[in-house]
Amino acid sequence: MTPFSLTRVALAACTTLSALALVPAAQAAELRSAEIHPDNYPTTQAVRHMGELIKERTQGRITIKVYSGGSLGSENDSIEQVKLGALAMTRVNSAAMHNICELTRVPSLPFLFRSTEHLHKALDSEVGEQLLRGCEKAGFVGLAWYDSGSRSIYSRSKLVKTPADVKGMKIRVQQSDLAVAMVEAMGANATPMPLGEVYTGLKTGLIDAAENNLPSYDSTRHFEAAKYMSMTEHTMTPEILVFSKRQWDKLPEADQKIIRDAAKESVPYMRKLWAEREQVSKAAVEKGGAQLGEVDKASFQAAMKPVYDRFVNTPETKELVSRIQAVK
CATH class of the missing domain: 3.40.190.170 (Bacterial extracellular solute-binding protein, family 7)
Structure with missing residues (x-):
């Protein structure tokens, strides 16, 4: 990590740790999430959708603020901040987790999936859950898999x-x-x-x-x-949504369930946006030469x-x- 990135991590830690101390359960909290893609990107929109579900189900007590466009650094920077507990969560391509959580290498293997349908069925199964659980020993709670196309x-x-x-x-x-x-x-x-x-x-x-x-x-x-x-x-290679285990362990079980359920429910929303975006992007790049x-x-x-x-x-x-x- 560069000195500039380390400074960002330190600043993020100072400004967010107090906001993320989620005890007692009735205390309002803003969960901060990092994203390298812009506001209109499917993953960014999906995490914001997840935040809307959480806000509704906690009557506004828990919200998500998404820092998009790489404003908190690279994917590696955001992973480090989540591990430290300076950020609540981040969405990264699972390749960024390979050297931290070895099981994330499995869905990144070349030519493993026969089709998008095969990818979805596999990641929605117990295999996908086992892969997510594999990140806990590294300090991350795996919440969901998002699409990243081919x-x-x-x-x-x-x-x-x-x-x-x-x-x-x-x-x-x-x-x-x-x-x-x-x-x-x-x-x-x-x-x-x-x-x-x-x-x-x-x-x-x-x-x-x-x-x-x-x-x-x-x-x-x-x-x-x-x-x-x-x-x-x-x-x-799919995207993975991970939560800081340091912050997760401070949450009451009821709030953990709300967050996990909202993450799962954001998956079909993201997939729909992704499929639409692929077609738009194909037309855009061809138009661009x-x-x-x-x-x-x-x-x-x-x-x-x-x-x-x-x-x-x-x-x-x-x-x-x-x-x-x-x-x-």
């Missing part, structure tokens, strides 16, 4: 069809060892960096390409710097064996992968 590669110079076409490319990935291993298995050079640095990296040629979903490709304006998006759809092309997915999938060998290497992860693959 991630594809976009390049400054060309459309790609097979792994041979990305060989030697410098591709930005999320700051996750799994993401690095996946791109390296394709033959490219993985370059981890925060999302906020990617536009400049593409513009200056520091990186040749990046990978993300269509709404992020649109909202970050990356299509202006990398006009060629190849629909590899290599992962469907982006070219979207199909790829030979089988060739990319065949390159992923080393990734599975490395990350699906315990009885628990093997069982979870098998159970996900068995979901019909």
Whole structure:
């Protein structure tokens, strides 16, 4: 974490800890939540919807204030603030949790999910709950899974069809060892960096390409710097909504239930917004000059064996992968 980020964490801690001491139950509380995406992004709107449900069910006693647009720092910054108890919760891509909560790597495995429907069924099942529970020992209460669509590669110079076409490319990935291993298995050079640095990296040629979903490709304006998006759809890494265990343990059980139920009920709301946003974003990037092309997915999938060998290497992860693959 940078000195600037540490300062933000310290300031957030000073200003929020008193507001988040939720004892006794009758005391009003404002739960503060961090979000790197803008106000109109589906995840931001979903957390605000969750807040509306909580406010209604507590007669205004508990509310959520969402700090959007990365105003409290990067996803890694917000995760640290939640762990410290300086923030109540945050919504992050689950890749940001990989090195903190190892089970979050499972739904990020390449080509694990056959379709969006398969993803939803798996994450709505006991498997999804088991994955969320896996974060508690790290200091986080997993509340819900949100959609993040499928991630594809976009390049400054060309459309790609097979792994041979990305060989030697410098591709930005999320700051996750799994993401690095996946791109390296394709033959490219993985370059981890925060999302906020990617536009400049593409513009200056520091990186040749990046990978993300269509709404992020649109909202970050990356299509202006990398006009060629190849629909590899290599992962469907979901978003995760996590609550600070330090703050959670101060809550009465009745309030915990209200918050957890509201989080679950925000999921279908988010999915509807996401599906709509994907179509809007596809039209927007194409209008902005982006070219979207199909790829030979089988060739990319065949390159992923080393990734599975490395990350699906315990009885628990093997069982979870098998159970996900068995979901019909």
